[in-house]
Amino acid sequence: MKxxxxxxxxxxxxxxxxxxxxxxxxxxxxxALADRTSPVWVPSLETPEIQDQLGTVEVVITSWGAPPFxxxxxxxxxxxxxxxxxxxxxxxxxxxxxxxxxxxxxNSADLNAEPVAEYTLAAILMAGKKAPFLxxxxxxxxxxxxxxxxxxxxxxxxxxxxGLVGFSRIGxxxxxxxxxxxxxATCLVADPYADADEVARFGAKLVPLEELxxxxxxxxxxxxxxxxxxxxxxxxxxxALPDQAVVINTARGALIDTASLEAECVSGRLHxxxxxxxxxxxxxxxxxxDLPNVMITPHIAGAQGAETRRMADGALDELDRLIRGLPLxxxxxxxxxxxxx
Numbered sequence: 001m002k003x004x005x006x007x008x009x010x011x012x013x014x015x016x017x018x019x020x021x022x023x024x025x026x027x028x029x030x031x032a033l034a035d036r037t038s039p040v041w042v043p044s045l046e047t048p049e050i051q052d053q054l055g056t057v058e059v060v061i062t063s064w065g066a067p068p069f070x071x072x073x074x075x076x077x078x079x080x081x082x083x084x085x086x087x088x089x090x091x092x093x094x095x096x097x098x099x100x101x102x103x104x105x106x107n108s109a110d111l112n113a114e115p116v117a118e119y120t121l122a123a124i125l126m127a128g129k130k131a132p133f134l135x136x137x138x139x140x141x142x143x144x145x146x147x148x149x150x151x152x153x154x155x156x157x158x159x160x161x162x163g164l165v166g167f168s169r170i171g172x173x174x175x176x177x178x179x180x181x182x183x184x185a186t187c188l189v190a191d192p193y194a195d196a197d198e199v200a201r202f203g204a205k206l207v208p209l210e211e212l213x214x215x216x217x218x219x220x221x222x223x224x225x226x227x228x229x230x231x232x233x234x235x236x237x238x239x240a241l242p243d244q245a246v247v248i249n250t251a252r253g254a255l256i257d258t259a260s261l262e263a264e265c266v267s268g269r270l271h272x273x274x275x276x277x278x279x280x281x282x283x284x285x286x287x288x289x290d291l292p293n294v295m296i297t298p299h300i301a302g303a304q305g306a307e308t309r310r311m312a313d314g315a316l317d318e319l320d321r322l323i324r325g326l327p328l329x330x331x332x333x334x335x336x337x338x339x340x341x
Contacts, residue, residue: 007058007081007323009034010050011041014065018043021063021086021308029316033323034059045073055079059322061315063087063308071097082322086315088112088302089224090332099334106328108314110169112303117173119301120220120250121181123273124174127218127246128157133271136292152271152293153244154217158184163216165209165233166223166251167194172202174220179203188212191223213240218248225252226338235260238270246271250301253278262287265294275301 011018011030018041022030030036037053045054045067054076060066063086067073074080074097082104083093090107098105126132130152137148149155162178164171167189178187179202187204190212199206213219219241223229233247234257241247249256253276264270271293280299288294303311318328 005323006033006035007319008037008053008056008079009040009059009061009319010037010045010053010057011061011063012045012066013041013043013063013087015043017064017087017308020305021312023306023309026309026312026316030061030319033316033319058082059084059319061086061319062090062093063311066093068095069093069098069103070095074098074101074103082106084315084318084322085109086308086311091337094332094334094337104322104328105332106315106318106330107332108311108318108330110330111310111314112308113169113173114310115303115307116170116250116301117177119275120170120174120222120248121177123248123250123275124162124178124182124218124220125157127248127271127273128160129155130246130271132273132295133293140292157182160184160217161186161188161215162218162220163188163190163212164204165190165212165219165221165255167191167199167206168222168224168251170251171222174222175199175202175204188215209237210240213237214242216241216245218246220248221251221255223251223255225254230254231257233257233261235263238264241270243269244271246273248273249277250275252276253280258282258286258288265291268293273297275299 037050037057039049042050056079057077058079059082061084080103085107088109090105094105133152134148138145141148162185164174175187175189178185188207189199189204190207190209194206196206232255238260247270258278261272265272266287273295275297276299282288288296318330321328
């Protein structure tokens with residue numbers, strides 16, 4: 001792509017995402033940077049209005065609702081040079097055909113890591129005092145709250161041991177927040193790809209998963225969804241957790257074997273704060289919905305509403321760098337994607 005030229009660019013995402021994520025400032029900046037298609041945004045690359053322009057498109061800005069770029073689509077887009085993603089994982093967008101053609105992919109998911117890490121820290125702090133579960137108990141035992149508190153195990157955030165499974169972008173931010181905010185807590189990390197010195201730089205200690213599970217008061221998951229990580233927390237791993245431990249999942253539902261978690265939570269031995277589940281949503285008859293020791297939120301930890309504009313700005317930053325011939329800051333490649341979200 002010629003330096004300082006305006007590439008032919010189209011935005012592809014669900015209509016409600018475009019309406020919220022690309023506000024007036026983002027649309028104005030896009031207009032300044034790019035030679036836009038008409039319309040500049042489409043919900044699908046099968047939209048009739050964009051068909052006669054597909055052959056000229058050089059850059060696609062994507063977000064939630066964008067299609068996979070398979071060989072069939074790419075054959076109709078011979079000039080495509082870059083996909084700049086303004087959402088979470090690009091795993092559903094890319095294909096071998098895309099990598100084989102040398103198309104550049106960038107992902108601003110690291111900016112989505114910030115609200116997820118913030119939510120996770122809030123969940124950890126609430127879990128330390130068993131607040132979500134005691135709130136449910138308080139509604140049930142309205143005449144006397146004193147018995148509720150003793151039933152949930154130790155309360156308080158001083159001296160907690162918190163285990164993070166996965167030293168991903170979000171895992172690092174969570175470790176950093178724990179180190180900054182929770183001065184009397186111990187943070188352990190289990191991740192086969194992490195470096196012990198790097199983990200220590202974030203105030204945490206790298207340990208094997210088996211050791212981590214036996215020591216933690218709170219277990220928080222931050223691993224990517226890969227075949228190797230599916231049900232990585234199953235019956236044996238949950239059984240290794242101490243009584244009254246809290247499981248927090250803001251990553252991917254499939255990291256946990258739902259049936260095993262149901263059994264532990266129904267017994268009352270473990271607590272859970274779940275922003276993601278497997279399946280999602282859970283079946284209507286799942287016991288997790290009605291348990292006082294379980295809090296479920298409907299996948300809200302990631303960027304919501306105007307928070308998503310951080311990722312739109314990130315994609316536009318990458319477009320600016322692309323035009324100026326500078327290396328992209330958030331480039332994704334085939335090998336890196338194999339072990340990341």
